[in-house]
Amino acid sequence: MEPQSELELTPPRRVWTVSGLLAQLKQGLEREFFDVWIEGEISNFHQAASRHCYFTLKDGQSQLRAALFASQARYLRVKLRDGLQVRVRGRVSVYEARGELQCYVEHVEALGRGDLQAAFEALKEKLAQQGLFDAARKRPLPALPRRIGLITSPRGAAIADMVRVLHRRFPNLDLLLYPVAVQGEAAAGEIATALDYFGAPGAPPVDLLIVGRGGGSLEDLWPFNDERVARALARAPVPVISAVGHETDFTIADFVADLRAPTPSAAAELAVRPKAEFLREQAALRRHLEQAMRYRLLRRRHELNDLARHRAFYALQQRMTQRGQRLDELTHRLERALRRQLERLERRFNSAAAQARRQDPRLRLAVARTRMERLQERLTGLWRERAAARRHRLAAAAALIEERNPLQVLRRGYALVFDAQGKLATAPEAFAAGDALRIRFAAGWLDAQAGPRR
Amino acid sequence: MGKTGGFEVSLQRLEAIVAELERAELPLDQSLTLFEEGMLLVEDCRKQLDAAEGKVEMLVKRAGALLPEAFSPAGEPPEE
Numbered sequence: 001m002e003p004q005s006e007l008e009l010t011p012p013r014r015v016w017t018v019s020g021l022l023a024q025l026k027q028g029l030e031r032e033f034f035d036v037w038i039e040g041e042i043s044n045f046h047q048a049a050s051r052h053c054y055f056t057l058k059d060g061q062s063q064l065r066a067a068l069f070a071s072q073a074r075y076l077r078v079k080l081r082d083g084l085q086v087r088v089r090g091r092v093s094v095y096e097a098r099g100e101l102q103c104y105v106e107h108v109e110a111l112g113r114g115d116l117q118a119a120f121e122a123l124k125e126k127l128a129q130q131g132l133f134d135a136a137r138k139r140p141l142p143a144l145p146r147r148i149g150l151i152t153s154p155r156g157a158a159i160a161d162m163v164r165v166l167h168r169r170f171p172n173l174d175l176l177l178y179p180v181a182v183q184g185e186a187a188a189g190e191i192a193t194a195l196d197y198f199g200a201p202g203a204p205p206v207d208l209l210i211v212g213r214g215g216g217s218l219e220d221l222w223p224f225n226d227e228r229v230a231r232a233l234a235r236a237p238v239p240v241i242s243a244v245g246h247e248t249d250f251t252i253a254d255f256v257a258d259l260r261a262p263t264p265s266a267a268a269e270l271a272v273r274p275k276a277e278f279l280r281e282q283a284a285l286r287r288h289l290e291q292a293m294r295y296r297l298l299r300r301r302h303e304l305n306d307l308a309r310h311r312a313f314y315a316l317q318q319r320m321t322q323r324g325q326r327l328d329e330l331t332h333r334l335e336r337a338l339r340r341q342l343e344r345l346e347r348r349f350n351s352a353a354a355q356a357r358r359q360d361p362r363l364r365l366a367v368a369r370t371r372m373e374r375l376q377e378r379l380t381g382l383w384r385e386r387a388a389a390r391r392h393r394l395a396a397a398a399a400l401i402e403e404r405n406p407l408q409v410l411r412r413g414y415a416l417v418f419d420a421q422g423k424l425a426t427a428p429e430a431f432a433a434g435d436a437l438r439i440r441f442a443a444g445w446l447d448a449q450a451g452p453r454r
Numbered sequence: 455m456g457k458t459g460g461f462e463v464s465l466q467r468l469e470a471i472v473a474e475l476e477r478a479e480l481p482l483d484q485s486l487t488l489f490e491e492g493m494l495l496v497e498d499c500r501k502q503l504d505a506a507e508g509k510v511e512m513l514v515k516r517a518g519a520l521l522p523e524a525f526s527p528a529g530e531p532p533e534e
Contacts, residue, residue, distance in 0.1 A: 154512060177511065
C-alpha cells in the first residue's frame with residue numbers, strides 16, 4: 001500500500017461524477033473488449049416477456065451478468081438453461097443505470113454441445129460418404145398404403161395428430177404403432193429396434209413407416225442424430241418418412257429417410273392421398289373407358305355405313321345382287337328344262353308301252369322295260385350332273401364375291417384411292433400433281449395429295 | 455404388403471388401356487377385350503381401396519412377443 005501522504009502529492013485532484021466515470025469506463029471497456037469469447041456456466045437464467053434473455057455467467061470464483069437480446073436469441077441452436085456450460089461471444093460493457101458490468105451476448109455455444117455438434121458433423125460426413133443420403137437410395141412412397149407403421153411415443157400430440165390426419169384423409173387406413181421413447185438415453189436404441197422389427201420375418205406387414213416426434217429442443221431431438229437410427233433407417237424394409245418436429249434443423253434421420261416431413265402432421269399428409277381423390281380418379285378412368293368404347297362402337301358403325309354407301313362398294317353390291325338373280329334364273333331354267341325332259345321321257349315311255357301293248361304284248365313289254373330303264377338311268381345321270389354343275393357354279397360365284405369384297409382386299413394391305421369427288425381412281429392419269437386424293441385403308445381414311453406421275 | 459404394388463400395376467394398366475382405346479385403331483373385338491379387362495381393373499382397384507379396415511393398433515409385449523392391440527391416442531375416445 002502506498003502511504004497516504006504520497007497520494008496527496010499527485011496534483012491535480014480529479015473528481016468524477018458517477019455517470020461520467022461509468023461513461024468513461026464503458027467507453028474503455030467497449031474499446032478493449034468489443035468482441036470476446038467467455039467461457040462459463042449459466043445461472044439465474046430467465047427470459048423476459050420481450051423475449052430478451054438475462055443470465056449470469058460464472059465460474060468457480062466470479063460471475064458476470066449477461067444479456068442476450070431477442071433478435072440474437074432467435075438464431076441460437078442451444079436452449080439456454082441454468083447449469084449449462086457455455087462459450088459466449090459478445091462485448092463487455094457497463095450497464096450504467098446500475099453501475100454493473102454486463103456482457104452483451106451475440107452468440108452462445110454449449111460446451112457439451114460443442115462436442116455433440118462436432119460428433120453430428122462427423123457422423124453426417126461419414127454417412128454421406130457411405131452413400132446413406134444418396135438421392136438414388138430414396139424409395140418412392142407406395143401409391144396406396146393399406147397399413148402404415150408408426151414409430152413414436154404412444155403419448156403426446158405427435159401420435160394423436162398422425163392418427164387424426166391419416167384417418168381424415170383415408171378413413172379405412174390401418175395403423176400400427178410401435179411405441180418407443182423419443183427422448184432420453186434409451187430412445188435411439190428403441191427407435192432402431194422398432195425399425196428393424198418391421199423388417200424381421202413374421203412381423204405384421206406395413207407398406208410405409210413414419211418415425212418421429214413432436215417439436216422440442218435440440219437435445220430432445222438428439223436420438224434422431226444417432227448412428228444406430230441412421231443405419232436402421234437405411235435398411236428399413238419399406239419407405240420411411242422422418243417426422244421430427246423441427247422446422248429449421250435437419251436431423252441425421254431426416255437425411256437418411258426416404259422422405260422428410262417437418263412435423264408429424266405433415267408426414268401424415270404426405271403418407272397417403274385422400275381417399276376421395278382416389279375414388280374420383282377411379283370414376284374418371286371408368287368414365288373414359290366407357291366413353292372410349294362407346295365411341296369405338298359408334299365409329300365402327302359409321303365406317304361400315306360409309307363404306308356400304310360408297311360408290312365402289314355399291315357397284316359391287318349391285319353386281320352381287322345381279323349375280324344372285326342370274327343364279328336364281330339359271331337354277332329355275334335348269335329345273336324347268338329337266339322337268340320338261342322328264343315329262344317328254346314319260347310321254348315317250350307311255351306311248352312305247354301303249355304301242356307294246358298294242359303289238360306283241362310280252363316282247364314289246366320287255367323291250368319297253370329295257371328302254372324305260374335306260375331312260376331312267378340317263379335321267380338320273382343328267383340330274384346328278386346338272387346338280388353338281390350348279391353347286392360348282394354357286395361356289396365359284398361365292399368365292400368371287402368374297403374375293404371382290406373391298407374390306408377383304410383392304411385388310412390384306414391394299415388401299416383404294418379416290419379423287420376429290422369420291423370417284424374411285426384406277427390409274428394415275430386420274431390425278432394431276434397437287435390434286436387432293438383420299439386413301440381408303442381397311443381401318444380408315446387418309447387425306448393425301450398427288451405427287452408427280454412416274 | 456405386396457398388394458400395394460398390385461394397386462400401382464392395376465392403375466397403370468388401366469390408364470394404358472384407356473389410352474389405347476382412345477387411339478381408336480384397334481379391331482372391334484380387340485377393343486371389346488380391352489374394355490372388359492379395363493372394367494375388371496376398375497373393380498379391382500376399388501376393392502383394394504376398401505380392403506383395409508381402419509384399425510388403429512399398438513404393438514404390446516405379451517409373454518416376450520409383440521402383439522397388436524387396439525389403441526386410441528390420448529384425448530380420443532377408445533373405439534369399441
